[in-house]
Amino acid sequence: MTGLAEELERAEGAPEETAEAGMDQWYSARRPELEPKEFREGFTLRTVLGALFVAVLMLPGAIYLGLLVGQNLGPAGQWTTIILFTEVARRSFTVLRRQEVYMIYYMAGSVNSFAWGLMLAGGAFAWLIWAQYVVQSPAAQNFGIAELIPKWYAPPVGSEAYVKRTFFHSDWTVPVLIMVLTNIFYRMQYVGLGYFLFRTTSDVERLPFPMAPIAAQGATALAEVSADEESWRWPVFSVGTMIGLVYGFFYVAIPVMTSGFLADPLTLIPIPFIDLMKNTEDAFPAGRIAIGTELGAVLYGFVLPYPIVVGQFIASMFTNFIFAPTLYRLSFDPEIGKSALFPTWTKGMSLIQSEMTLNFDLFMSIGIGIGLAIAVIGLHAVAAATLKARVQRAKGLPTQTYADVPPGRGDYPIWAALGAWSLSTLGYVVLCRILVPDFPLIFLLLFAFFWTPLVSYMSARMMGLTGRPLEIPYVTQATFILSGYKGVDIWFAPVPYFDVGWAAQQFREVELTGVRMKSILKAEVFLLVLMLVFSFTYWSFFWRGSQIPSSQYPYAQTFWPLYAFYHCLWATATTDQAGEGPTFLIQALKFDVIGYAGAGALAVYVAFTALRIPALWFYGLATGFPWATWWIIPTFIGAILGRYYFARRFGPERWRRYTPVLAAGYTCGLGLIGMTAIGLTIIFKAVRSLPF
Numbered sequence: 149m150t151g152l153a154e155e156l157e158r159a160e161g162a163p164e165e166t167a168e169a170g171m172d173q174w175y176s177a178r179r180p181e182l183e184p185k186e187f188r189e190g191f192t193l194r195t196v197l198g199a200l201f202v203a204v205l206m207l208p209g210a211i212y213l214g215l216l217v218g219q220n221l222g223p224a225g226q227w228t229t230i231i232l233f234t235e236v237a238r239r240s241f242t243v244l245r246r247q248e249v250y251m252i253y254y255m256a257g258s259v260n261s262f263a264w265g266l267m268l269a270g271g272a273f274a275w276l277i278w279a280q281y282v283v284q285s286p287a288a289q290n291f292g293i294a295e296l297i298p299k300w301y302a303p304p305v306g307s308e309a310y311v312k313r314t315f316f317h318s319d320w321t322v323p324v325l326i327m328v329l330t331n332i333f334y335r336m337q338y339v340g341l342g343y344f345l346f347r348t349t350s351d352v353e354r355l356p357f358p359m360a361p362i363a364a365q366g367a368t369a370l371a372e373v374s375a376d377e378e379s380w381r382w383p384v385f386s387v388g389t390m391i392g393l394v395y396g397f398f399y400v401a402i403p404v405m406t407s408g409f410l411a412d413p414l415t416l417i418p419i420p421f422i423d424l425m426k427n428t429e430d431a432f433p434a435g436r437i438a439i440g441t442e443l444g445a446v447l448y449g450f451v452l453p454y455p456i457v458v459g460q461f462i463a464s465m466f467t468n469f470i471f472a473p474t475l476y477r478l479s480f481d482p483e484i485g486k487s488a489l490f491p492t493w494t495k496g497m498s499l500i501q502s503e504m505t506l507n508f509d510l511f512m513s514i515g516i517g518i519g520l521a522i523a524v525i526g527l528h529a530v531a532a533a534t535l536k537a538r539v540q541r542a543k544g545l546p547t548q549t550y551a552d553v554p555p556g557r558g559d560y561p562i563w564a565a566l567g568a569w570s571l572s573t574l575g576y577v578v579l580c581r582i583l584v585p586d587f588p589l590i591f592l593l594l595f596a597f598f599w600t601p602l603v604s605y606m607s608a609r610m611m612g613l614t615g616r617p618l619e620i621p622y623v624t625q626a627t628f629i630l631s632g633y634k635g636v637d638i639w640f641a642p643v644p645y646f647d648v649g650w651a652a653q654q655f656r657e658v659e660l661t662g663v664r665m666k667s668i669l670k671a672e673v674f675l676l677v678l679m680l681v682f683s684f685t686y687w688s689f690f691w692r693g694s695q696i697p698s699s700q701y702p703y704a705q706t707f708w709p710l711y712a713f714y715h716c717l718w719a720t721a722t723t724d725q726a727g728e729g730p731t732f733l734i735q736a737l738k739f740d741v742i743g744y745a746g747a748g749a750l751a752v753y754v755a756f757t758a759l760r761i762p763a764l765w766f767y768g769l770a771t772g773f774p775w776a777t778w779w780i781i782p783t784f785i786g787a788i789l790g791r792y793y794f795a796r797r798f799g800p801e802r803w804r805r806y807t808p809v810l811a812a813g814y815t816c817g818l819g820l821i822g823m824t825a826i827g828l829t830i831i832f833k834a835v836r837s838l839p840f
Contacts, residue, residue: 184662187556190251191670194237194244198229198252199675203682206256209823210269211686215701216404216419216822229256250661251671258675271683272331273315276302276323277696278708279640280310285712291720293636300326300583301640313691315684328680329579330642333572335672340569341601342651343665344562345608349652350659351552355612360656384806385813388447392817395443400818401825407700417441419702421778423499434476434490434506435468436776438499445779447814449786450794450807459768461784464775472506500706503776504713513738515774517745522770524746525753558664573597576644584641587633596644599623607649617649629721639719 206229230252237244244252268274279302288294294305303309303319315324349355399417407413421438428437449457472490479488487493492505507515553559573596580592607617624645628638658668690696697704749770756766772780795803 184660187558187662187664188245188247190247190663190667192248194233195248195251195255196674198233199255199678202229202256203678206823207270207682208686209819209826211690212404212826213400213819213822214269215696215704216400246661247663250663251667255671255675270687271679272327273683273687276327277687277691279323281697281708282712282715284310285716286709287713287716291716293716293719293723296636298583298637298640313695315688326579326642329575331676333575335676336568336572337646337648338651339669339672340565340572341604342648343565343655344569345604345649345652346655347562349608349612350656353612355609357612357653357656360653360660384809388810388813389817392814393821396818396821399441400822403702404822404825404829407829412699415702420706421499425497425499425502429495432469432473433495434472434487434493436499436502436506437468438776438778440778440782442782444814444818445782446786447811449783450790451811452783452787453764454787454791455762455764456768457783457787459765460772460775461780463769463772464777464780467773468777499776499778500710503710510738510741511774513741514745517742518749518770518773521746521749521753524750557659558666560666560669573600573644576642580641580643584638586635587638588631591627591631592644600644600646603647604649607647608652611649611653617647625718633722635722636719638722
């Protein structure tokens with residue numbers, strides 16, 4: 149935490165000797181001036197219209213953009229909706245209240261919700277599109293589990309539903325029903341357990357939630373439009389928007405528009421990276437080397453903490469230019485022409501193929517070890533903070549209770565929140581028991597009523613203290629393997645294990661913007677219906693138009709095979725291969741490597757702590773070590789440009805204020821040009837398919 153404090157203060161130009169004290173005070177305590185003066189209803193007709201605007205006009209753009217370039221349209225949708233409705237309000241001689249502005253932001257973000265990694269937008273039916281690909285993927289075929297994937301997850305291979313590419317088929321009945329039920333259950337988890345965690349960590353423990361004021365103030369302050377005064381935000385936002393429009397025309401618009409009449413879209417800039425594997429494999433064998441082409445990575449380098457970016461860059465460069473090539477050469481056997489440490493990797497592979505094989509051979513085990521070490525560090529931080537709070541209470545310092553609620557905040561009873569969580573959790577357990585009746589019930593109950601609340605509470609405390617969630621990796625995977633269960637169906641079941649600690653910060657943002665808590669309940673019910681309807685409509689249209697993934701969608705075509713590979717690889721861990729040798733996953737997991745990587749990461753953390761090196765440097769090095777170079781290189785360029793050029797030109801404090809607005813403007817511009825191109829392409833495809 150000291151490292152982040154120092155970096156933020158230096159960005160503001162504070163003297164180095166006072167930076168730590170100043171930022172520690174800002175970061176570890178609440179700021180009374182940000183607390184709302186009043187609470188008002190946020191779910192109004194205007195916020196409903198804002199959500200409808202996003203669902204009708206922007207949801208297809210979000211889907212297309214995610215499949216095409218792996219870009220999130222969410223901020224663009226939120227920005228555009230807020231700007232539009234603010235301007236309409238001005239010309240109607242009325243004003244959007246702060247609560248309404250935030251609720252439009254909240255609902256627009258929920259409509260455009262995004263699944264990181266897969267880059268799936270578009271709501272619940274997006275997961276069914278992913279499911280149909282997993283069943284038909286080469287990974288499922290190669291691992292021999294395609295025929296074993298349960299029919300309640302997706303229709304079986306060869307189903308007529310895949311031939312016609314439609315949800316209107318009897319094979320989809322059970323998967324769709326399960327999807328609807330789990331969406332209802334998960335929203336109940338959010339408004340139930342998430343709200344209780346907010347009351348516990350924010351109202352009772354009074355944790356600062358350092359990132360919540362930033363998000364809350366950004367959602368409202370950057371949407372301010374006044375006829376009587378000008379703000380620096382609009383020029384900066386406009387510059388970012390123009391950058392996004394110009395770059396997006398070449399990066400997004402041309403491939404999108406040419407996909408309407410060409411089998412292979414015209415791509416002037418490779419999406420999403422320039423693959424350098426074949427150019428560098430002789431000098432740096434087993435190095436995963438590529439350069440990302442998404443300009444947003446450079447802008448994110450402006451915003452992200454400098455130690456994180458530089459640490460990731462150093463670790464990734466070391467891994468791919470020194471560590472992996474050295475291990476390859478030392479373990480290379482000329483008789484068989486392969487490396488003992490990287491037996492499945494061969495020269496000539498692309499970056500994605502190299503990611504699959506090298507992770508299978510070594511890097512997945514390293515990543516697991518590092519992830520477990522970070523989880524241990526997080527658990528230690530939670531335990532230390534809890535002990536400190538108990539000591540303070542023992543000294544008779546003032547404490548809060550659940551009864552201390554700000555007047556007018558519109559809280560709903562805690563018993564109702566816990567009741568909603570308990571009911572949805574029981575629903576998950578019953579559903580899993582029906583779908584996978586032979587899986588030991590005790591593990592489902594432990595997941596549902598022990599691990600989920602425990603991990604969510606620890607994560608909520610970490611969010612409240614540091615702004616970072618607590619991640620404990622591979623809990624479900626380890627449980628499935630150690631349970632002794634045989635079968636792949638459990639890997640596709642809706643197991644009741646979640647981390648909803650993030651919801652505590654979400655409710656804190658709601659509080660800081662003066663929105664009544666019951667507004668969230670109304671919004672979630674409305675959003676559930678809205679999302680199911682429009683998610684089905686637009687995903688049906690896109691899937692009907694062409695196979696997903698395909699050459700029409702370069703990002704999905706590039707990365708979905710990689711994620712399907714991991715999904716199916718894990719599922720092999722519980723297949724019955726008696727007499728046939730170890731499963732593919734057991735071959736991939738090197739437990740000695742996991743142990744060495746975890747111990748090494750902990751040793752580095754202890755050394756950094758002893759040397760008083762800021763913790764952010766450790767997190768940067770640890771998270772960057774298993775990564776390829778394609779995303780890190782442009783992000784590092786952005787961090788260097790921001791720190792050593794733009795911060796000196798505009799001044800550290802001014803540049804610190806500019807960067808999030810500039811990045812948001814770029815995202816908006818990229819999304820708008822993408823939406824325009826997507827709209828034209830959709831119209832062209834719809835007209836072309838007409839019989840007249």
